[in-house]
Amino acid sequence: MRTLISKSFRSLMFAVCLAGGQVMAEEKTYGVELQGFQYPYPLMHYRFVSQGQPMQMAYMDVSPEGKPNGHTVVLMHGKNFCGATWETTIAALSHNGYRVIVPDQIGFCASTKPPHYQYSFQQLATNTFALLQSIDASRVILLGHSTGGMLATRFALMYPKDTEQLLMVNPIGLEDWKALGVPSRTVDQWVERELKVSAQGIRDYEKNVYYVGRWKPEYEKWVDMLAGLNRGPGHKLVALNSALIYDMIFTQPVVYEFSRLTVPTTLMLGDKDTTAIGSDIAPPEVKAKLGHYNExxxxxxxxxxxxALIDFPGFGHAPQIEDPAMFNKVLLDAITRPHR
Structure with missing residues (x-):
């Protein structure tokens, strides 16, 4: 009897492992610059040298459909997003006559992951400005989401004459997490965390934090994008750059400088968002104070x-992904509305 059970158990485990192997085989992997992942528009590359290293910054440059309106919009992605995640917003803006430029920042997605880099929002803004100069894009409208909102703020502070207006969608950095009591992580600790990233972990985090407990099948390709990049052949380099970027976000708050903005600014918020860097290791009494975007x-x-403030009641961290039609209608109105 013992032998029969043992054989049955081994057979069952073999079947489970085989099935698991088939599942793993079906999970996609992408190159260190997201090679193999399909972007919605052709990717181009801006090549330059930064901090003594050759870099290439991937970007999409989408021409307006029909008659151009003479305006250019630059879309800045978030930490767990890429230029590709703006696909429906790009289409809506282009359809309404805007030229749309969508870079992947250094360290992210389809751009270079350097083996060492001193990340700062000033450096990323400088890189972006150089890209725009190289493709004859001046006086732009900035639209930044999540971490891209922090970067767009820095860009507008550095280059106000080149910024027509600033729009931010659920930007992080509206509060200083460290000052509120969130413990710091070293870069090595961030690396250790990032090396454990999995598709299920991404899905659970985004569902609970970004999408107010809701999940739609169309979100899966963005999970696949991040998980495939993290499990790819460059996973250690991807994890290192991700760690350095998290350190930049945590240690370089922009909340203290919003009063210095001189350009017309629209803040667009899903009021159920709870995103806050470091909340996973914050003491309960500190965590309770974080990420209240409605406030x-x-x-x-x-x-x-x-x-100007625009609320999206009941929406989370990425209203442009949760309800693209609604978001794009509000966005186009916000861009064309006269500012005070």
Missing amino acids: LGKQVIKLIPKG
Whole structure:
């Protein structure tokens, strides 16, 4: 009897492992610059040298459909997003006559992952400005999401004459997590965390934090994009750059500088968002104070001299992905609306 059970158990485990192997075989992997993942528009590359290293910055440059309106919009992605995640927004803007430029920042997605780099929002803004100069794009409208909102703020502070207006969608950095009591991580600790990234972990995090407990099948390709990059042949380099970027986000808050913005600014917020860097290791009493976007938006907009606040009630961190048609309608109205 013992032998029969043992054989049955081994057969069952073999079947499970075989099935597991088939599942793993079906999970896609992408190159260190996201090679193999399909972008919605052709990718181009801006090549330059930064901090003594050759770099290439991937970007999409989408021409307006029909009659151009003379305006250019630059879309800045978030930490767990890429230029590709703007696909429906690109289409809506292009359809309405805008030229749309969508870079993947250094360290992210389809761009270079350097083996060492001193990340700062100033450096990324400088890289982006150089890209825009190289393709004859001046005086642009900035639209930044999540971490891209922090970068867009820095860009607008550095290059106000080249910024027609600034729009931010659920930007992080509306509060200073470290000052509120969130423990710091070393880069090595961030690397250790990032090496454990999995598709299920990404899915669970985004469902709970980004999408208010809701999940749609169309979100899966963005999970595949991140998980495939992280499990690919460059996973250690991807993890290192991700760690350095998280350190930049945590240690370089922009909340103290919103009052210095001189360009017309629109803050667009899904009010159920709870994104806060480091909340996973924060003490319960600290975590309870973090990521209340319904309150943060009202506080921050008072700091911005030419600011307007647009709420998306019931939406989370990425309303442009949750309901593209609704978001794009509001966005186009916000861009064309006269500012104070």
